[in-house]
Structure formats: structure tokens, C-alpha cells
Amino acid sequence: MSEVVLRVAGEADAPAMLALYAPYVIQTTVSSEYTPPSLEEFVGRMRTYMARLPWLVCLVDGEVAGYGYASPHRTRAAYQWSVETSIYVAEEWHRHGIAGAIYAALFELLTMQGYYNIYVGITSPNERSMKFHKSMGFIISGAYQESMYKFGQWRDVLWMGKSLRPHEGEPQPAVPFPEIQDSPLVDRVLRQAEQRIHL
Numbered sequence: 506m507s508e509v510v511l512r513v514a515g516e517a518d519a520p521a522m523l524a525l526y527a528p529y530v531i532q533t534t535v536s537s538e539y540t541p542p543s544l545e546e547f548v549g550r551m552r553t554y555m556a557r558l559p560w561l562v563c564l565v566d567g568e569v570a571g572y573g574y575a576s577p578h579r580t581r582a583a584y585q586w587s588v589e590t591s592i593y594v595a596e597e598w599h600r601h602g603i604a605g606a607i608y609a610a611l612f613e614l615l616t617m618q619g620y621y622n623i624y625v626g627i628t629s630p631n632e633r634s635m636k637f638h639k640s641m642g643f644i645i646s647g648a649y650q651e652s653m654y655k656f657g658q659w660r661d662v663l664w665m666g667k668s669l670r671p672h673e674g675e676p677q678p679a680v681p682f683p684e685i686q687d688s689p690l691v692d693r694v695l696r697q698a699e700q701r702i703h704l
Contacts, residue, residue, distance in 0.1 A: 507566050511606055511699045513686050514555075514562040514572060516548055521569035522562065523547045525595050534628040534655050535593075557681045558588060559614045561695075563603050565704065570598040573607035575615060578624050586676050587622040588615060602702045608641050610698035614691065616669045619679040623669065628653060629661040643667045 514522065527541040542550070551560060560574035573592035578584050590611060592604045615623065625643065627634045643665040651659040685691055 507704050508564075509699055509702050509704065510564045511561060511610060511695050511702070512564075513691075513695075514551070514560040514574070516551060518562050518569060518572070519548045519551060520544060522572050522593075525569055525572065526593050528596070529593055534653070534660060535631070535634075537628070537653055537655065539655070555682065557679070557683075558618075559611060559682045559686070561607050561610055563594075563607060563702070565598065570595050570601075571603040571607060573604070573611060575611060575620075575623070578622070586620055586679065587624060588620055589624050589626070591625075601704055604637065605641065606698040606701040609701055610694050612667075612669060613694040613698075614682070614685075617680075617685060617690065617694075618682060619677055621669055621672060621676060623667045625665050627663045627665065628655075629663050631663075635663065635665070638665050641667070 523541065523544055526536070526547075530536045530538045530541045554560065554574060554576050558575040558577075560572065562572040563570050571592065571594035573590065575588040575590050578587035578589050590608070592607050594603045612623070623643075624646065625638060626649075627638070629648070644667070646664040646666040648664060649662045652662050653660045
């Protein structure tokens with residue numbers, strides 16, 4: 506039986522994660538990049554985002570099958586309680602619950618940190634992604650019409666959002682993820698999310 510592990514990503518995972526991400530850049534409109542980043546740039550992104558937010562990786566028998574992370578939605582102060590999320594799963598591991606497990610863990614971890622909102626941009630058309638995000642509790646927030654140009658065509662980007670907690674009272678600053686990532690609570694969240702994966 507295959508071994509499945511969902512854990513916090515580290516820089517040592519970067520080469521395998523980048524290899525998984527590159528086909529999304531080269532072959533699809535899921536990514537808005539034209540060319541895959543260098544390993545140095547990819548690691549730089551990890552370091553920047555992981556200073557405050559979680560990056561998670563899913564391994565099957567020691568090989569990276571998927572990863573996901575949160576990044577700031579906007580950089581100005583009033584947006585500090587909102588994040589964007591991205592999840593990438595290797596094509597051969599689609600439909601095994603990996604993306605849902607990563608999301609389930611991210612929802613819990615971001616709530617623990619004190620965030621309120623998650624947003625995701627979906628390049629249109631992508632009915633499968635829309636259906637998946639609806640199943641994870643996202644609702645349509647709006648669209649940027651013809652805002653992205655890739656593969657010789659202007660494309661709409663649909664935005665979907667999910668609330669993590671009631672919007673009541675004055676929010677407290679979010680806790681940086683490194684301050685909690687070694688806690689038993691985080692480990693419990695990851696182990697529970699693993700149970701959603703079926704091979």
C-alpha cells in the first residue's frame with residue numbers, strides 16, 4: 506500500500522515542486538506565467554511567502570504528488586486578513602483527493618493564524634476548477650474580463666472567494682505561520698487532512 510504524507514514544505518522540496526509546476530506554465534492557462542521560474546526564483550518565492558503563510562506538500566511514496574500555498578491577496582494594510590491560494594497536483598494524481606486535502610488543511614491553518622478570507626483566480630474557461638472550488642465552499646466574487654493574454658488569446662479571470670470566519674469586530678493581526686508550524690495542533694490538522702486522500 507502506498508504511503509501518503511501531507512506536511513509543511515521545505516526548500517529541499519523546491520526542485521520537485523518546480524518540476525510539477527512547470528507543465529502548468531508551459532501547457533496550460535492555469536498559470537499566468539509564460540515561462541517557468543528558475544529554481545533560484547522559485548526558492549525565493551517560497552522564502553518570501555513562508556515568512557508568514559503556509560506552503561504544504563503532498564508526497565506519495567516519497568515523491569511529490571501535489572503542493573499548495575497561500576500568498577497575500579494585496580500588499581496594503583487593509584487587505585492583510587485576505588489571502589490567495591494556489592494548488593498544483595501532478596496529472597497522474599488528479600482525482601485522488603489531494604487538492605481537497607491540501608485545501609482542508611489550508612483552511613484550518615489560515616483560520617488558526619487569524620485570516621478571514623481566501624480568494625482564487627481561475628482562468629476561464631475551466632469548469633472543472635470552478636466545480637471543485639464550489640465543492641470546497643467558494644462562491645463567485647466577480648471577474649476580470651479579458652485581463653490575461655496567453656496562447657494568442659485574451660482570457661477572462663474568474664474570482665472566487667471563501668470566508669473562514671464571521672466578519673465581526675476589529676480583527677487582530679494574523680500570526681506568522683512559522684510561529685505555529687511546529688505545534689501539535691498543526692500536525693493534527695495535517696494528519697486529519699491526509700485522511701481525505703484516496704489512492
